[in-house]
Amino acid sequence: MTMSENQRNLEAGLLLNKNRNDINECRITAVVIFSTFVSVCGSFCFGCAAGYSSVSQTGITTDLGLSVAQYSMFGSLMTFGAMFGAIFSGKVSDLIGRKGTMWFAQVFCIAGWLAIAFAPDTVWLDAGRFSTGFAVGLFSYVIPVYIAEITPKHVRGAFVFSNQLMQSCGLSLYYVIGNFVHWRNLALIGLIPCVLQVVTLFFIPESPRLLGKWGREKECKASLQLLRGDEADVSEEANAIKETMVLFDQGPKSKIMDLFQRRYAPSLVIGVGLMLLQQLSGSSGVMFYVGSVFNKGGFPSDIGSMILAAIMIPKALLGLILVEKMGRRPLLLASTSGMCLCSLLLAFSFSFRSYGMLDELTPIFTCIGVVGFISAFAVGMGGLPWIIMSEIFPMNVKVSAGTIVTLANWSFSWIIAFAFNFMIEWNASGTFLIFFSICAAGIVFIYAMLPETKGRTLEDIQASLTDFLQ
Numbered sequence: 001m002t003m004s005e006n007q008r009n010l011e012a013g014l015l016l017n018k019n020r021n022d023i024n025e026c027r028i029t030a031v032v033i034f035s036t037f038v039s040v041c042g043s044f045c046f047g048c049a050a051g052y053s054s055v056s057q058t059g060i061t062t063d064l065g066l067s068v069a070q071y072s073m074f075g076s077l078m079t080f081g082a083m084f085g086a087i088f089s090g091k092v093s094d095l096i097g098r099k100g101t102m103w104f105a106q107v108f109c110i111a112g113w114l115a116i117a118f119a120p121d122t123v124w125l126d127a128g129r130f131s132t133g134f135a136v137g138l139f140s141y142v143i144p145v146y147i148a149e150i151t152p153k154h155v156r157g158a159f160v161f162s163n164q165l166m167q168s169c170g171l172s173l174y175y176v177i178g179n180f181v182h183w184r185n186l187a188l189i190g191l192i193p194c195v196l197q198v199v200t201l202f203f204i205p206e207s208p209r210l211l212g213k214w215g216r217e218k219e220c221k222a223s224l225q226l227l228r229g230d231e232a233d234v235s236e237e238a239n240a241i242k243e244t245m246v247l248f249d250q251g252p253k254s255k256i257m258d259l260f261q262r263r264y265a266p267s268l269v270i271g272v273g274l275m276l277l278q279q280l281s282g283s284s285g286v287m288f289y290v291g292s293v294f295n296k297g298g299f300p301s302d303i304g305s306m307i308l309a310a311i312m313i314p315k316a317l318l319g320l321i322l323v324e325k326m327g328r329r330p331l332l333l334a335s336t337s338g339m340c341l342c343s344l345l346l347a348f349s350f351s352f353r354s355y356g357m358l359d360e361l362t363p364i365f366t367c368i369g370v371v372g373f374i375s376a377f378a379v380g381m382g383g384l385p386w387i388i389m390s391e392i393f394p395m396n397v398k399v400s401a402g403t404i405v406t407l408a409n410w411s412f413s414w415i416i417a418f419a420f421n422f423m424i425e426w427n428a429s430g431t432f433l434i435f436f437s438i439c440a441a442g443i444v445f446i447y448a449m450l451p452e453t454k455g456r457t458l459e460d461i462q463a464s465l466t467d468f469l470q
Contacts (some may be wrong), residue, residue, distance in 0.1 A: 008183075016030035029229045032151055033404055035204040036159050037145050040166040041197035042102055042139040045109050048190045049132050053288045055178025055305065056186060063183075068421055070122060075288050076418035077126050078133035079410050085305055086406035092138065098207045102197065109135035110194045117178035117187035140386065145398070148390035149207040150227050152221045155350020157323040157387055159453060161316075164383025168316035171287065175309040179302050212241040239467020245396075264401070267392045271401060274332075274385035275409035277442040281339055283377050283414045285420025287412055290370060292421060296428050297349060297366025298359075304367055311375055319379040327454040328384055330445050335380025336423040340367070340439035342373035343432045349429035369432075385409075391453050 061071055085105070093101040094130045108131045116127025144160050151159040170193070204243035205227060212219035221240060224234040274358060286293060290308065322331050349365035358365075364444035393401040423431040 013276060016441070019190055023407060026185055027229055027232060028152065028155060029227060031205070031227050032159070035150055035227070036147055036162055036302060038197060038200040038204050039098075039102065039143050040162050041193045041200070042105065042109075042135075042143050043150060043163045043166035044193045045106075045190065045197075046136050046139055046172040047167035047172075048174050048193065049109075049136060049170075050167070050287055051171040051174030051178065052183075052186060052190070053078070053129075054290050055174055055182035056261075057289070057291060059183040063269055064119075064122060068425075074122070074126055074129055076414050077129040078136060079284060079414035079417045081130040081133025082137035082140065082410035083407060085139075086141065086402060086410050087137075089138050089406055090143035090401075090403035093142045093145065093402075094210070094213075094399050098149070098210060099144050099179075099201050100147075101142045102201055105133075105135040105138035105142070106194050106198050108132070108138075109199075110191060113190040113194070117184050131263075131307065137410055140409070141312045141365045141402050144386040144390040145402065146207055147207040148387070149355060150205070152228075155324065155390075157328065158320050158391060159321045160385045160387040161320045164378065165313070165320050166289065166317040167310040167382070168211075168378050172309040172312040175290075175305040175312075190467075194238045203313060206229065208238075209241055211350040212238075212245050215245075215392065217242060238260060250347070264393075264397060266449075268401065268404070270392060271389050271405040272408045273445055273449065274388060275405055277438065277445065278385050278410055278414035279337070279379055279409060279416055279443065280435075280438045281336075281377075281381065282343070282420070282432070282438075283339075283381070284417045285423075286370065286373060288417050290374070292424060293370055294345075294366065295426055297346075297370075298353065298363040299367045304370065307367065307371055308374060311371060312378055315375045315378045316382075319383060321322070322379070323384070323387070327452050328388060329446065329450050329452045330378045332384050332450065335376050336439055336446060338376025338379070340436055340443065341375060342369045343436035343439055345369040347429045347432040347436060354429065363450065388453065 002212040010393055023405075033246070056076075059070060060066060060074070066074065085108075089101070092104060096104065101462075112128045112132030112135065115131060115321070117128075119125040143163050145165065147160045148156055174186065177189070206219075208220045208223040208227065211217075213231050217238075221238045222236060224238055225232065228234050228237075291305065294301040294304035319331065319335075326334075345365060346369035349362050350371055353362040353432060389402065389405050
């Protein structure tokens with residue numbers, strides 16, 4: 001055999017190996033799909049909890065005699081509890097695993113729903129809402145991180161976006177059945193997805209990247225093999241995880257103050273900035289008290305809730321499809337622009353109504369504005385910050401970074417959720433002008449700061465951001 005023939009055979013072998021690796025990367029197995037479904041059962045619980053405060057307001061205030069301030073406290077306690085869940089989310093998920101954290105969260109979620117369902121007074125009601133919120137704070141970190149760590153890179157964005165899709169499903173379900181079901185029975189219905197996740201978690205693998213971080217190489221490879229299929233060659237992916245972990249182990253151990261080093265500045269600014277934009281845009285207030293917004297604009301809240309329920313899931317599905325077609329950056333820009341325009345429409349609508357102008361049209365403007373705002377949020381801003389958070393931080397600082405980013409999200413969510421009813425009563429038009437200004441600033445921030453992460457490995461994304469200022 002001549003040297004040229006040997007060279008051709010070698011090139012053919014390399015090409016065959018490359019094609020085999022590409023096929024392995026493109027394979028979506030039933031295990032990946034099932035594992036994602038099990039994890040997003042927690043997202044469904046989140047959506048149910050978020051929708052509950054909107055549809056149960058009339059029933060709870062009537063039965064337990066709550067004032068506006070007391071009910072605002074009850075509604076916002078979910079986000080307050082989530083703040084505390086966020087503080088522990090990173091450490092807990094690294095200590096007991098991604099699966100263990102989801103089990104741990106469900107203890108609080110189940111206890112919370114039971115406390116609300118059988119609450120004799122506001123103390124039990126508030127305790128149950130806080131407990132449910134604590135679970136939501138854990139879920140909001142561990143679910144997108146787990147999905148990002150188990151899925152192939154070419155579908156990672158779409159799979160992580162299923163987190164937002166299932167939140168929308170839970171929200172839509174409660175917007176529909178909340179018009180017909182008593183608030184105590186509604187809380188008991190919230191137990192169903194909790195029990196489903198508790199049982200099915202037994203049948204999914206732990207995150208291979210976390211197993212690699214723990215130094216359990218054999219289990220890491222076994223987990224990858226299960227996720228990629230029996231015939232897949234996972235050696236290259238396993239080696240990449242191992243090399244990354246070795247690199248981090250050689251460096252100093254991460255502390256929370258390490259995040260404020262210059263090398264992590266781009267990741268931290270992007271992560272925290274997107275979470276602040278998500279909440280300060282008014283999303284939590286609108287979704288938690290959408291009935292109040294409809295009533296303030298003169299549109300029947302029960303009809304408005306039904307319209308929202310009908311469009312929430314298709315819009316989230318559209319986002320799931322577009323996240324890998326358009327990419328994170330363009331979809332986030334489009335979503336924020338839509339929220340910006342709808343906030344402006346609502347500001348004008350409430351302004352006209354306060355002056356007694358266009359009384360026949362302002363209810364329609366209110367409906368269009370609210371539906372448009374929540375739809376634009378569901379397509380991009382609702383889920384994409386969590387996807388990007390799960391992608392941009394290296395494993396050595398992911399615990400500290402995830403805790404800070406998630407805490408920032410829920411801290412401002414609590415502020416908005418608590419203040420929203422008071423702001424609407426103060427000046428509805430001015431409230432949405434504030435949200436319009438924040439969304440407009442957010443467009444500038446996204447355009448200037450956010451890189452595209454579609455189709456890139458986690459290690460590549462993190463390395464490029466870490467080296468950005470070097």
